[in-house]
Amino acid sequence: MKTKHNDEFMKMKAEMEEGRRINAELCQAAEPILNILHAATAESNTSSLQSVIEHLQSAPIRLKKIILESASVACGQTLAVIKSLYPKFDLEPITSGYAEGTTDEKALELLDQVDGMAQVMAEEDNV
Numbered sequence: 601m602k603t604k605h606n607d608e609f610m611k612m613k614a615e616m617e618e619g620r621r622i623n624a625e626l627c628q629a630a631e632p633i634l635n636i637l638h639a640a641t642a643e644s645n646t647s648s649l650q651s652v653i654e655h656l657q658s659a660p661i662r663l664k665k666i667i668l669e670s671a672s673v674a675c676g677q678t679l680a681v682i683k684s685l686y687p688k689f690d691l692e693p694i695t696s697g698y699a700e701g702t703t704d705e706k707a708l709e710l711l712d713q714v715d716g717m718a719q720v721m722a723e724e725d726n727v
Contacts, residue, residue, distance in 0.1 A: 637662045
C-alpha cells in the first residue's frame with residue numbers, strides 16, 4: 601500500500617516538474633514577443649505565468665495599435681512627399697478614399713500599378 605502511494609506521489613511530482621519545465625519554456629519563448637509589444641517594465645514581462653497570460657491577452661489590442669500607428673506614419677510620409685512634389689495639389693479629397701464609382705476590380709488594378717513604387721517608398725532610406 602505504501603509503495604502504491606509512493607508511486608503515485610512520484611508520478612505527481614514528475615508531472616509537476618514537467619509542468620514547471622513547460623511553463624519556463626513558454627515564458628522564455630514569449631519573452632521576445634512581449635518585450636516588443638510591451639515596453640520593458642521594472643520587472644520582466646515573463647516574471648510569472650500570470651504576467652505572461654495577461655500580456656498575451658492584451659497583445660492583439662497592442663498589436664493593432666502598433667499597426668495603426670505605423671500605417672499613419674507611412675501615410676503621412678507619403679502625403680508629405682506628394683505635397684512636396686505638388687504643393688498646389690489639394691490632398692483633402694484623399695481622406696474620402698477612392699473616387700466615386702471606383703470598383704473593387706479597378707481599386708485592385710490601381711494598387712497593382714503602384715505596388716512597385718510603394719515598395720521603394722517603404723524602404724527607410726527613401727522617405
